[in-house]
Amino acid sequence: MRAAKVGDLIRRQRGLARRSQLDLAYEIGISPRHLSFVELGKSKPSAGLLMKIAQHLDLPLRERNDWLLAAGYAPRYPETSLSGPELSRIRASVQALLDTHDPYPGLAIDRQWNVQLSNRAARRLVAGIPEQVRGVPTNIFRTALHPDGLAGRTRNFPQWSAYLLRRLDRAAVRTQDPSLTELAEEIATWPAIPERRTWSNLPSEKVDDPVLSWRLELGGEELSMFSLLSTFGTAVDVTLSDLSVELFFPADEQTETILRRRA
Numbered sequence: 001m002r003a004a005k006v007g008d009l010i011r012r013q014r015g016l017a018r019r020s021q022l023d024l025a026y027e028i029g030i031s032p033r034h035l036s037f038v039e040l041g042k043s044k045p046s047a048g049l050l051m052k053i054a055q056h057l058d059l060p061l062r063e064r065n066d067w068l069l070a071a072g073y074a075p076r077y078p079e080t081s082l083s084g085p086e087l088s089r090i091r092a093s094v095q096a097l098l099d100t101h102d103p104y105p106g107l108a109i110d111r112q113w114n115v116q117l118s119n120r121a122a123r124r125l126v127a128g129i130p131e132q133v134r135g136v137p138t139n140i141f142r143t144a145l146h147p148d149g150l151a152g153r154t155r156n157f158p159q160w161s162a163y164l165l166r167r168l169d170r171a172a173v174r175t176q177d178p179s180l181t182e183l184a185e186e187i188a189t190w191p192a193i194p195e196r197r198t199w200s201n202l203p204s205e206k207v208d209d210p211v212l213s214w215r216l217e218l219g220g221e222e223l224s225m226f227s228l229l230s231t232f233g234t235a236v237d238v239t240l241s242d243l244s245v246e247l248f249f250p251a252d253e254q255t256e257t258i259l260r261r262r263a
Helices: 002-016 021-028 032-040 047-056 061-070 085-101 120-125 140-145 157-175 178-187 196-201 238-242 253-262
Strands: 106-109 115-118 214-218 221-231 244-250
Touching: 002 032, 002 047, 002 061, 021 032, 021 047, 047 061, 061 238, 085 106, 085 115, 085 120, 085 238, 085 244, 106 120, 115 120, 120 214, 120 253, 140 157, 140 178, 157 178, 157 196, 178 196, 221 253, 244 253
Parallel strands: none
Antiparallel strands: 106 115, 106 244, 214 221, 221 244
16 A cells, blocks of 8 residues: 555656656666556555655655655655754854845745744834734745735735745645645635636736836835745755745835835
8 A cells, every 4th residue: 555655646746747657767767667567556666766756856855755654664854943953053044144135035934935034124024914814933825915914015916916826836736735735725715816726827927027026015115026036955854955045136226225224
């Protein structure tokens, strides 16, 4: 049963990656028949073969551990608390990056888009939003899409929400995380949010600028910002593999002036 379960996981991930069984088999150096048997549960893959398939499908470390467990092997990648002593140097380095980015907003988020670290500029944006709206810890999807959060202050909400909903849909489908699935179902009931089944096909609005900017009202003034999302390139810990750093930059001189004045 375990082998069949991991076979289902492999087949599902291969489908998400739009890879044919034939191409993937030849790429990792096994016969298509062998890969077919693995996916059907007729052959138990070795831990090495599982990791080879996972690498070629660009599978996140958390899901690689899930594959190993499903096949009856021990997890290979540790998951360390970001607040623990083992990651203290990395945590301090990320926080220093965010603090240096001030007066522009910056934050570090996990795979559920919960805020793990932030700078003062980012905290100013959400000041006054109730905890029951933001969530604990603060969740970007909740905060940005809830009518009592930043949704009412976002001047280009149809465009910005479409971007966020596509991201949430991809994350929920790719990870099969129950928390993300539950969050998506809840958000689908909020005002001005399209039906859940449409999220993957929400159109990208044509904009005149090179990137889509987030237009946000703050204290009677309008900010326009674009963001840069980055990840660790060499993470071998699940926590760091799941972590992303998002830095917001002013899209015009007015926004830069406002952010510096409010610092």
